[in-house]
Structures are given as C-alpha cells and as structure tokens.
Amino acid sequence: MYKLIFLFFTSLSYSYASGCHSLKLFITLNKGENCTSQMGHAGISIDEEYYDWGPQDQKSNLIYYLFGEKGRPYDDTLLSPAGGKNLSKDTHIRNFLNGSTSLQGEKNTCEAYEVRARVTSEQARWLLYFWNYTYENKPYFHVLKNQCTNLVFSSLRYAGILKKGRVMLFPASLLKKVKSELKSTCGSSEAAKIIRLK
Numbered sequence: 134m135y136k137l138i139f140l141f142f143t144s145l146s147y148s149y150a151s152g153c154h155s156l157k158l159f160i161t162l163n164k165g166e167n168c169t170s171q172m173g174h175a176g177i178s179i180d181e182e183y184y185d186w187g188p189q190d191q192k193s194n195l196i197y198y199l200f201g202e203k204g205r206p207y208d209d210t211l212l213s214p215a216g217g218k219n220l221s222k223d224t225h226i227r228n229f230l231n232g233s234t235s236l237q238g239e240k241n242t243c244e245a246y247e248v249r250a251r252v253t254s255e256q257a258r259w260l261l262y263f264w265n266y267t268y269e270n271k272p273y274f275h276v277l278k279n280q281c282t283n284l285v286f287s288s289l290r291y292a293g294i295l296k297k298g299r300v301m302l303f304p305a306s307l308l309k310k311v312k313s314e315l316k317s318t319c320g321s322s323e324a325a326k327i328i329r330l331k
Contacts, residue, residue: 153319154257173304204274
C-alpha cells in the first residue's frame with residue numbers, strides 16, 4: 134500500500150504538457166559478427182529522450198547474465214558518460230541506433246528497426262517515471278528479467294500502452310509484438326509505424 138502511494142505521488146513530479154507525445158522504439162537484431170550486441174538490443178525514447186538498460190560489464194558472458202550483475206543505462210551512457218542522450222540533438226546516437234555505425238565507428242551488421250507511435254501525456258508521464266526510477270535505482274541486469282528488451286516491454290505495459298504478456302526475452306519477440314499490437318493512443322488509433330533502418 135505504501136509503495137503504491139509513493140509511486141503515485143512521485144509520478145506527479147513528472148508532469149507533461151497536454152497533447153500527443155512521440156514514442157519511439159529502437160530494436161536491433163543480431164545478423165552478423167559485427168553487430169554491437171550478441172543478442173540484439175532494445176531502447177526507447179519519449180519525446181526524443183532516449184533510455185535503455187544493459188550490463189555493467191560489456192564483456193560479461195551469458196552464464197554470468199543468468200545469475201545477474203550490476204546494470205546501467207547501456208548505449209545511453211556508452212555514448213555519453215553523463216547519459217541522457219537526446220535523439221534530436223545528437224547525431225552520433227542516431228547513427229548508432231540506425232545501424233550505420235558501431236560504437237567503434239565500424240560497419241555494423243545489426244538489423245535495425247525504428248517503431249513510431251503517438252501516446253497521451255499521461256502515458257508519456259508514466260513512461261518517463263518508469264525509466265527515471267530505473268536509472269535512479271539501478272536494478273541488477275538479469276537475462277530473465279531486468280534486461281533491455283523486457284524493461285522496454287515492461288515500461289509499455291506500465292504506461293498502459295501494451296496490455297498483454299509478462300516477460301519479453303528477445304528483441305525479435307518484441308518486434309513481433311509491437312508489429313501486431315502497438316497502436317497510437319493519441320490523435321488516432323492507427324498501427325505503429327515500423328521503419329526498417331538497416
């Protein structure tokens with residue numbers, strides 16, 4: 134009960150202007166040895182503010198992931214020590230997310246998608262709260278729970294944008310889910326726009 138009260142009043146501090154807000158998902162699928170992520174990756178932006186999650190150690194292996202390790206904003210901080218990247222102001226992260234470069238500037242073999250929709254101010258506020266709470270509390274990265282894809286999916290459920298499902302393990306599964314179920318909730322109810330970036 135106390136936790137629910139805390140969440141409610143804390144969320145009020147993330148006020149958003151009324152009207153429609155931009156929601157974008159960035160989903161990469163591993164299609165070759167030069168992909169920047171062994172299992173692919175997923176991130177989200179709310180009005181161009183980008184969020185994602187990953188392991189503290191880039192070189193950790195799958196066995197370590199199963200037992201959990203310290204988590205952190207992933208591409209968000211790898212591209213900027215301060216984090217908080219803004220897609221409309223930073224071309225480096227845009228080039229990285231669309232699969233044109235890797236973190237080292239090499240050719241990236243990921244298959245990259247951008248998913249676009251419009252959401253209400255209330256939903257944008259809950260998304261913003263979810264990700265700021267995640268960044269502040271730094272949950273352990275765990276392949277079966279607190280990993281990039283599942284946190285993106287959980288934030289969409291938390292905001293009431295997607296309503297079905299519990300755990301989302303793979304970026305390909307998330308892409309399939311949003312292709313069939315994600316719709317704009319503000320301005321129109323049209324299906325989300327799926328853009329193949331690479």
